[in-house]
Amino acid sequence: MLKNYLASMAIVFSMSLFAQDYFPKNDGVHTVNKNYTAITNAKLFVTPTQIIENGTLLIQDGKVVATGSSVSIPKNSIIIDVEGKSIYPSFIDVFSSFGIEVPNASSASSRRSRQYDASRTGYYWNDHIMPEKHATDAFNYNTKEATELLKAGFGVVNTHIPDGIVRGTGVLIALNNEQGNQYRIIDENSGQYSSFSKSITSQQAYPTSLMGSMALLRQVFIDADWYAGGHIDTKDLSLEAFNDNKNLIQFFDAGSRANIMRADKVGDAYGVQYVMLGGGDEYERVADIKASQAKLILPLNFPDAYDVEDPFLSSALTLGDMKAWNQRPSNPKILSENDIIFAFTTHSSKSLKEFRENLLKVIEAGLSKEKALEALTMIPAQLLGKEQLIGSLEKGHLANFIVTSGDIFDKKTTIYENWVQGNKTTFEDINKKDIKGDYKVTLANENYSMSISGELSKPKIEVKQGEQKLNANLTYKDDWVNIAIASKDSTKQEFIRITALTEKDRVLRGKYILPNGSEFPLKITAEEKEAEDSKSETETKDTNILLPITYPNKAYGFAEIPRAETMLFKNATVWTNEKDGILENTDVLIKDGKISKIGKNLSNGKATVIDATGKHLTAGIIDEHSHIAAAAINEAGQNSSAEVTIEDVINETDVNIYRNLAGGVTSIQILHGSANPIGGRSAIIKLKWGESADNLIYDNTPKFIKFALGENVKQSNWSGGRFPQTRMGVEQVYIDYFTRAKEYDALKKSGKPYKTDLELEVLAEILNKERFISCHSYVQSEINMLMKVAEKFNFNINTFTHILEGYKVADKMVEHGVGGSTFSDWWAYKFEVNDAIPYNASIMHNAGVTVAINSDDAEMSRRLNQEAAKTIKYGGVSEEDAWKFVTLNPAKLLHLDDRVGSIKVGKDADVVLWSHNPLSIYAKAEKTIIEGVTYFDIEQDKKMREAIKTEKNQLINMMLQSKNKGDKTQPVKKKEHKHLHCDSIENEI
Template sequence: MTKTLFRLLIFMCSFSLFAQDYFPSNTGVKANNSNYTAFTNATIHVTPTETIENATLLIKNGKVVSVGTSVSIPKNTTKIDLTGKSIYPSFIDIYTTFGVKKPERGGNGPRYGASRSGFYWNDHIMPEQDVMASFKYDSKTASQMHQLGFGVVNTHMPDGIARGTGALIALNNDADNSKRVVDGETTQHFSFSKSVTSRQAYPSSIMGSMALLRQMYNDANWYADGNVDTKDLALEALNGNKNLLQIFEAGSRANLMRADKVGDVSNVQYTIVGGGDEYERINEVKGTNATIILPIDFRLAYDVDNALLASTLSLSDMRAWNQEPHNPRLLAENEINFALTTHGLKSKKSFKSNLMKAIERGLSKQKALEALTTIPAGLLGKSDLLGTLKSGSYANFLITSGDIFDKKTKLFENWVQGTPHIITDMNVRDIDGDYTFKLRGNDYKLAITGSTSKPNAKLESGSNSLGTKMNYADDWINLTFKTADSLKKEFIRVVANAANGNSLDGKAILPNGNELPFYANKIQKESDKKMKDKKDMASKATDAFMSPITYPNLAFGFDEKPKSETLLFKNATVWTNESDGILENTDVLIKDGKIAKIGKDLSDRKAKVIDATGKHITAGIVDEHSHIAAASINEGGHNSSAEVTIEDVIDDEDIDIYRNLAGGVTSIQILHGSANPIGGRSAIIKLKWGESADDLVYDNSPKFIKFALGENVKQSRSNRNERFPQSRMGVEQVFMDYFSRAKAYDDAKKNGKPYRKDAEMEVLAEILNKERFISCHSYVQSEINMLMKVAEKFNFNINTFTHILEGYKVADKMKDHGAGGSTFSDWWAYKYEVNDAIPYNAAIMHNAGVVVAINSDDAEMSRRLNQEAAKSVKYGGVSEEDALKFVTLNPAKLLHLDDRVGSLKVGKDADVVLWSDHPLSIYAKAEKTIIEGITYFDIEKDKQMREAIKKEKSELVRLMLEDKNKGLKTQPIKKKEKELLHCDSMDNEHSTHNHN
């Protein structure tokens, strides 16, 4: 009673001040204060590793003067007491397009030359772009960034492969550009994506972008050495900017590795904008030594209520939802340097929630703060000005209610260059919660929300909801609500103090003017708190769960990469493909990745013994012409693309690798497509499922390139046949012109004359010097004859005519020339130039003495090449042994790999297949597919993996349903169809996100 009277006495003394709505003046510091300002009694995070309690931060003229517990405060200093509050350095976003207008798409139709003079020969190389030339400060976006804690951003022009320089901008809404621009030239930017402002056709693929970047660096060095008489503004800018931070936008783990490969060749260490999937190959990412600029655009859970739709979800997509938030933690644990960015977010508001999610998944708060402050500052060479609150640094800091990475913490103010930007009034106490009070015998329940920004009150009495209005400022509330009697339009007014945070204490003014004491008590929901604790524990348990990362990280990936074993197959029918022929009841010993012994009654104490009674063993199938396991097939921007290589775009996560293993395939040549007469270089790989892209490629791999003839290269079916050649005569002329140029280039190189290194001419010179072999896409006999004559004129040979459905017409000439033939078993009439194809083609060429292979050119056909080979037994009477060689030894010969694979011979690579039946039978299944002694496919293991996949998907569905039940957003399921690439497949507007 005494306490109540005391409160009322105080209240009555001041009642006249609060009898009407009260709006206090802002007590914060004015923006233009040029004197000292001291922030006292705060917890100050000077750096991510240095925190001072009860400290003072002294600033003047936009800079930190001093910080500590014994700071000397000059006279006339403005003091701000921050007792109970914290100060952090403002965040830095090193990768934005802030203040830059999105480039507009150029004109229609492809161009095959540059549109600019005085610049580089390719429009997509624009290192001369200066972002400040088009920069316009965006105060709206700046305010959004303020709310997230950012004080400085690095911006750039997001257009082109070489994009020019970036600039560092302080998000100071009250300054002009002369003060805001911290540094107008900080970074040089690159990507794999073409400029939208130019229609120049080249490059049309990601491998073309890689080749162009390499050539750009070659040309820049040539230019820097004074070998060019004419001025090139682009190359001058590129060379002039080489000491800046070099940033490459990759956008995926696969492209990150590709960007690093370009950098390694060109002696450039890029800082790489990642894609958030680095965790899939964390050791490879670490091996690049690159600092990662890391987006945290975590995908939403899928809406899996519809079980039928949910069944179409791939395990890789489901895993990505679960695994992506763990990516920052895994980078930190593996000591990979990274800075965080808002880049890639559809809504910047999701940055904070995604960051909190990463912290819940184990990212330490210290690492998070480093990634937002000291790391980006260090990368930009601005550690003396940004990222910390040390003396001399910019007065860029955040004032918070506590730990900045706590969900409940409020960001009050974001100071940039000593200028405050108010996010939430820190003089307003948070009084959100539920309160109860009695008034004139009636019980009331008051719910207050948004008290620190937009206060809102909801009042109930019994079952009645009462209309309510509330104002709140400086710990005082003004509440007006209707009386419980709905028939009367009468109101009760309340003025109360909320200083202690757990109650409201003041006066109620009744409709008749009488005044009553008012006291509302905040409800402490112990039971709800216990329930919340349980939910938090359950949520943390869910957060802790991470789907296993496999190799590769999708369905049928290995928990651990398989290792080479000593294997002994007993009592098999062995198809040697050697002079020994087919051996019955024979053993095969595999040791140290090689075929160690073939014979009867073999033994080895260390061997794993496999009973192969009634089964067949063959060499692994070799596919001479494939387009699986590649992210890109054609570079059609020029009529010659010898400078590109499929090795740059191997997709080590293509499920068709595993499917081919299930069909007994162990080696393939991934060929460039047939968009142009002179295509790109091949990649010859072993299907080592789970290994990285580079580790799939044959060591000491034979050098091959794809040529093409026929309808595709002269653009017979193109809507815009604007590029030369457009006739079969033109195709011949392309070869003559390019080989003449290559010969002149090679002569100059051999004579020791200075020469501009040209990757395209280097490759063509290798052909002239018989160091590189040609696989040529071909159909019509006249063109086949033409190309053999061109080759003979320049004194080299065509290694293989692939497709060659009219090979039976020119088999004698092929034999004399030394060309092999890789063909389909029975494809014909699918376009005009193959109307003369016959299923006897392979047999006729074989009987003429041509080395013949059956190829797939198709992801589905490649899984049953053994059956395709069997068709030659029916069509042409080829022996079973020779038919099997069509898909094993013969393609190995055409690829110059027959000393290593293609037959079962002691000393050769242990690339073998155990078949359940006769290998040419439609009933035969590959039970084990082994490469270099490592079992990459096992039919029994496959069954176990299918069960494990089913179980993992069920668990992920359960977790997604939990997310939805918590009220979290979900995304709809969109059924995806895997694109199967062929000779004529072209990249869709190649971007950094389409080649994962």
């Protein structure tokens, strides 16, 4: 009767829903359904913290009217008794592309050559900026996909077009299979979406790098503000849309901890607090994430264990990758413990089944069920600004809820129904009794074990007699269970048949029939296994130990970020790099991160005393030209990329930082590459291994930018149609840009209104002698050319780096006032290097040029002490001057010699203790200290190596256990660490 009644009411209800109120009603009799639906006797999760036992949920017109334990039920109510069942708010996915056809890249990525010409007129100059896009225009409701989401518990999705740097607005959709978009669309402008990834359909080359995307975003904010002020006469629909969307919630597809911090930096500069899509690695720097105040959207896509049965292959795994498998499921728990707000998303899950499995993993890893439910309901509603409409079952909210057999986070729980806007989608018959479980049964004095599993509507059975598995079939219909069990003897076609009616609490009552036709009564009850399950979970947790987070969270990471100490070096040979020269048997006191005292017989009661007898203490090595510790090196999309900065893309986890410390390096300049005549701005950092990216950068760092000459910028070494194509063209690029920068600077200083141009701002700093140029150079004709261009615009080049023909123009360099940072003996690795000689450094030095030896290479930078020593062989440079080539001289070229580069009272305590003369091939850096903090210690390094072996073996054992349990594994693939150089072009972003 109840089923027939519900069916008839559904027909009446649908008549009122498939037409909007203002549509004409002239095709028959129309009835408006005003009935209520009361769902009673449920365990009702109104919110994750408000739970009502034996509660009633009253709904009408697709909304919640009341919830409680004593709700007054109106007479015109359909009453549904769900005794023993649970009701939860339907889930919300705040970062989806549901119903959106992902744009087809076709061959656009291979045809990206245009520098400026946008494919659209009336819009922003860069095709990757598309705030005018609306997801509603591209949205098509997909009933099949919606049903899968409903089956997984979702009721609302926030969908958008996943293409471009600024992607336009999203649309908030109720997964209502019964009604049209006029009911489904909750908000047609649910937020604006952005990312660092360019459009896959555009042919525009710029940007080609992460730092280019960041610079472009900054310029968009500036241009939109200028446009809003009425300063641009022409129409720009993109900037108009960008301004219109400013008051919307701003979502950002970051995808990693590092990119969250980068996006937050951009947002903070322009007063925007993004809601960030994370990457699952936020736990590695949870304090930084919390400080950003970003609210997060977390994908649940954890790495599988590696197949480590082959010892040879497993040796190729990095500790960092192995720890990610172990630690990532704990990311939500750690964020929760630090009061960081987050929601879950199905984004990047391979399937909804995988999403469900990983959801249970995070709970097993320690996230409370209450917080997990919040992350699926209330938090996404809050992030969307719709907490008064969705996310809970409070009065006035949409009637979006799921009916389950029990705890939604129990893998055995069945989702019977998902109601969205009062419309029910049924997956299992709610009145069908759950017979899943393990049973013990005695049939004709023989003991059997039966295990029933699978879906409620399609259960499957496994029967064993002792250890022997028997063939068995099961059918379940209208509460009747029929089971046929084959004989143990496979040669006999004999069966024992069971027919039983299901009762409450998984009780089966009926009879069994032997092969001879004899019948016997039967009653069996599913076994309770809670205690056994609990024990199993405990054992699992004991074997799968969560490894501690280190800084950085990989090999050679510190358990805690090291702190400054007071240290006293006794009886060292001290290379001061000052007028005192090399001091024998001398003490050096380091205090408060500075060099405090230099002398003999020093004492300090609080200092850690280090016996340096027979050892050498020097200033730390400084590499003027490096490309380590960066996530990008070239922005190659334009012939000038002055607007980008390497500071945006520092990778503080690059193991080359640690390796450089082991070679006595304490500071480096990370230079932009040489893809264009005017490159990007530099990052000058100290190698503070374990610190965050921003904490590596020098305080009040001097401003530098990379220029480049020669083969790379005219694209001799790769195909490209961008100007310039010749060395003559390179000169014209400089003249053109500096002419424009001069005009821009004059306008800026005039007091008249002007639009900030990030690129010209930087070039104006050069004209105003506020920013220094380090220029990639080889051929003497171009070196002369650039000095003349600089003199024409009344500034100097600071450093010619590489400068392997510097010996030809050393006199002119001295006259111009430019330094030279070179290689010791590189030669003939490309055509324009054919005239290089190993005497280059000594010739420039003898002519009066400030000379440094640089690396431009992650391997060479670890042995710059030996590279400096080569200048003694090639040119007879003194030991002290040779040592200055990698310490004091690069400090002078970087305008940091007042802080580093020598051992002098008051300077930063950036020092290295060497086992031998630092210019010797036998010299080892025993301690590398930056501002009084020991970042490398040769004895500690030995202990770290043993700890790495122990941790890897521990993880290997866990992965083997995981495989034995039947968990998925992934093959071991060796990752080649790519060393970046001047000509490294990143993959398309």
